[in-house]
Amino acid sequence: MSLRESSAAAEKPPIIWLNTLVFAITFSVAAIGVPVYAFTHGFSAGLITALVGTIVFAGISITAGYHRLWAHRTYDAHWSLRILFALGGALAVQNSALHWSSDHREHHKHVDDNDKDPYSAKRGFWYSHIGWMLREYQASRYSNYDNVKDLQKDPVVMWQHRNYLLLTLLTTIGWPVAIGLMLGDVWGAVILVGFARLVINHHTTFFINSLAHIWGKQTYTDRNTARDNGFLALLTFGEGYHNYHHIFSADYRNGIRWWQFDPTKWLIRSCSWLGLTRNLKRTNGYQIEKARLEMQFKKATEQAQISCETTLAKLHEEFDVLVAKLREYYQVRKQLLDIKTKALAQNVHVPTVAELHEKAEAVRNALNHHKREFSQMLARSLQGPNAA
Numbered sequence: 001m002s003l004r005e006s007s008a009a010a011e012k013p014p015i016i017w018l019n020t021l022v023f024a025i026t027f028s029v030a031a032i033g034v035p036v037y038a039f040t041h042g043f044s045a046g047l048i049t050a051l052v053g054t055i056v057f058a059g060i061s062i063t064a065g066y067h068r069l070w071a072h073r074t075y076d077a078h079w080s081l082r083i084l085f086a087l088g089g090a091l092a093v094q095n096s097a098l099h100w101s102s103d104h105r106e107h108h109k110h111v112d113d114n115d116k117d118p119y120s121a122k123r124g125f126w127y128s129h130i131g132w133m134l135r136e137y138q139a140s141r142y143s144n145y146d147n148v149k150d151l152q153k154d155p156v157v158m159w160q161h162r163n164y165l166l167l168t169l170l171t172t173i174g175w176p177v178a179i180g181l182m183l184g185d186v187w188g189a190v191i192l193v194g195f196a197r198l199v200i201n202h203h204t205t206f207f208i209n210s211l212a213h214i215w216g217k218q219t220y221t222d223r224n225t226a227r228d229n230g231f232l233a234l235l236t237f238g239e240g241y242h243n244y245h246h247i248f249s250a251d252y253r254n255g256i257r258w259w260q261f262d263p264t265k266w267l268i269r270s271c272s273w274l275g276l277t278r279n280l281k282r283t284n285g286y287q288i289e290k291a292r293l294e295m296q297f298k299k300a301t302e303q304a305q306i307s308c309e310t311t312l313a314k315l316h317e318e319f320d321v322l323v324a325k326l327r328e329y330y331q332v333r334k335q336l337l338d339i340k341t342k343a344l345a346q347n348v349h350v351p352t353v354a355e356l357h358e359k360a361e362a363v364r365n366a367l368n369h370h371k372r373e374f375s376q377m378l379a380r381s382l383q384g385p386n387a388a
Ligand SMILES: [Zn+2]
Pocket: 067, 071, 072, 104, 108, 245, 249
């Protein structure tokens, strides 16, 4: 090999043929097979229902199982649920939960670092979407599972890891064939529930590594490329609120508002009522609001050329007061919660709770007042010194 050839080889690591062929074949069969079969035979309503059900099962096994349960340990789950996630994860064909979590922890630890983040968005859309899996970019790290030692103690994770290939073949081939036999259309089921379903599951999950780092709002932090995007949340069972997720990754929720689409959160929460999940971790409201306000403040000062130093000083002052009020509000809320629990347990007389309710109300009113003041000040400073 000449010098030039060897340096070219060093630039581009070897192709991982298994991954490349799996992606290429499944995509081609789905892209050609679905329209041809739809035209020549048609797909029954039963098959389409099975397609949607399988997409949801495999997709949510990745988001609720691989991602929020195993990679981030945001809650604990009963073994029966873990087995379901392990099977759904094999059906999603995204490697074992152990391997996936190891990659994902590296992604969070070294986010946007082109050498260390396995799917760094700074290397572009193609690389972060699928390119990173087509060549041996991080071959030295593949079998190093030091960052997932905790998961090695989970018998379900290790059972799935040891039997990954067998489980993947059984679920990806066995399930569509079983559906086909039940509905009397084996080829239709193999094309739709087998191939097309896998392509959809693959690319919607991959959007979280690519699009959710490119397209959307940086609501809570701009220290990394992660974005909040409600549309992507629709395609990814709630994982589109990726900016929130990157700053508060220990939270079992990604969409924290009631109107945000996060079915993964709804599933984890509903399972807790049945005793299937517990220890659901949430970020303190104070931290969340503080991060959001800091970003608003940062964006406003970046956008506006605040020439008048006194305006800037006043703005700083108001910001500090606002954060202090925010802290006070969440402290009172916590006190109230503690007293309520005590009152329930020890039968303490009610006025204590009523008084605290009043105090919480007053602090909330003061907080809202300062919030309004702050945003008015921001608006005024954006209009420039002449507006004052
Ligand atoms: Zn994550």
